[in-house]
Amino acid sequence: MxxxxxxxxxxxxxxxxxxxxxxxxxxxxxxxxxxxxxxxxxxxxxxxxxxxxxxxxxxxxxxxxxxxxxxxxxxxxxxxxxxxxxxxxxxxxxxxxxxxxxxxxxxxxxxxxxxxxxxxxxxxxxxxxxxxxxxxxxxxxxxxxxxxxxxxxxxxxxxxxxxxxxxxxHRLAEEIPMEYPITAARLELNFSESVFKSNMVTAVLPGSRIAEITFLTPEFAEAAYLLQKSYPGMRFICAATSAAKARLISRLWREHAPSIPLTIWVGKSHAVMAAANAVILSSGTATLEAMLLKKRMVVCYIISRITAMIGKRVVKVDMYSLPNLLSGKRIVPELIQDDCNPVRICEEVKKIYTQENRDQMLEFARIHKELRxxxxxxxxxxxxxxxxx
Incomplete structure (x- = not known):
């Protein structure tokens, strides 16, 4: 034409x-x-x-x-x-x-x-x-x-x-710099002095869809309760895509972990993940964001029983998160369906805080360059x- x-x-x-x-x-x-x-x-x-x-x-x-x-x-x-x-x-x-x-x-x-x-x-x-x-x-x-x-x-x-x-x-590889200093993210989010200095800030991102939020927030909240028993100083932060979804996350969190504070920002997913020492999140594009930000993570996913039953018959891969698919090997933990429970989430987050994984960071950087x-x-x-x- x-x-x-x-x-x-x-x-x-x-x-x-x-x-x-x-x-x-x-x-x-x-x-x-x-x-x-x-x-x-x-x-x-x-x-x-x-x-x-x-x-x-x-x-x-x-x-x-x-x-x-x-x-x-x-x-x-x-x-x-x-x-x-x-x-x-x-x-x-x-x-x-x-x-x-x-x-x-x-x-x-x-x-x-x-x-x-x-x-x-x-x-x-x-x-x-x-x-x-x-x-x-x-x-x-x-x-x-x-x-x-x-x-x-x-x-x-x-x-x-x-x-x-x-x-x-992928545009996120351009949007997110190769290095995103944790201090810059914490300044952007106006952390209090005590939390700013903490090395135990965990971000929770239960997804952008109502169903994801409804399925995952209770599991994340109960995992947070278990984690704070072992790490009383751990703090939890969250990002939501809208004010309405932030209110939903807040309500579900209070129902399942009323004694654990959760600070939620709207539209600040990059900063929230960058400001954290560990990330618990829903499988999806957010896993790519976390990888590009060089954040160690636990990837979680729960869907309805009928969707899961059908999925088992037709899915041809044994990995679901973008970091693992792009790497071709399992470089981040995935907790799917019944494996996505507070105890397993807690176990995987503890590994982040107690075990080093330099090879994972090198692989994250390699993939970041490839996608730019x-x-x-x-x-x-x-x-x-x-x-x-």
Missing amino acids: PLASRNHLYALSACEASGDALGAGLVCELMKRDSRARFTGIFGPRMRAAAGSRYEQLYDMEELSVMGIGEVIKSLPRLLKIRKNFKTAVLERHPDVFVGIDGPDFNLSVELFLKKSGIRTVHYVSPSVWAWRSGRIHKIKAATDMVLSILPFEKDFYARYDAPCTYVG MDSDARAAEAVLKVAES
Whole structure:
């Protein structure tokens, strides 16, 4: 499409906080390269801030934030209605390209519909087809003109199926410096003098989704109770993605560990993790953040029983966290389902405070360097190439 005949309209859809961060970086870089760029779609707060006055929000990202088969089933009628209306609304606006950011269960269907209708499509963040339901590659290939991969080993998988894929690296590797001094983070969070000097500050991050928070916060709180029995001076800090989620975490924490103080910051996940000596967190993008910040961690995950039963039949990998997947070996502990309990969490956190692991830090640094590729710029260039092709 010649540049003069383009609409300079980019449709985007982000389904959760990590996608909002990727979308914000993409929006900024697209505006640098296309002075007439406008945006429409499903946005989170970071994408809205990046786009300024140049966006039209069709739906808020929070409306799509559900997790696990059980939770999706409950929300299915609402989600299907949103998806149907969203497809129609995007097609009516006829963007130069549609970019679905992660959220494959929602976005791939939108992409397939739009591509069949003549709209070019990009999927940003490959679904984990290399780990489970590999047959999805055929739908991905049919639905997209390009997949933007954030993990280096994914491009080879797509090449086996002759499916277009561009490895762009991960924006967090650019955003987070190779060294993030613990003192700078503690100053940013305005720690009290006694906590500032402590070498026993543990961060707890139970996730960005309601279901994750509901499943994990009680386990984290009861683990904190056990830990403080052994380490009376240990302090606990937390980051939440919104004020509402901070209130939910606070309520659940008080129910399960009423005698253990927890200080919660909203929108300060990098600083909270950087300020900590150890991190207990939900499996997901936060594990990558913790690794890039060179923090020793305990990765936890609990999903509904029905989701877990189905997952056991279809998952092809025996590691789940991004640090382990990127390393190709188990460099951080993973506590999944029944293993994710207060006693096991307490045991793993104690190892962090009593055992050195220099090799783990060296591996964290190696992966950090490998992921640094100016990913926002690479992603924007790939999207423009599809839009202008």
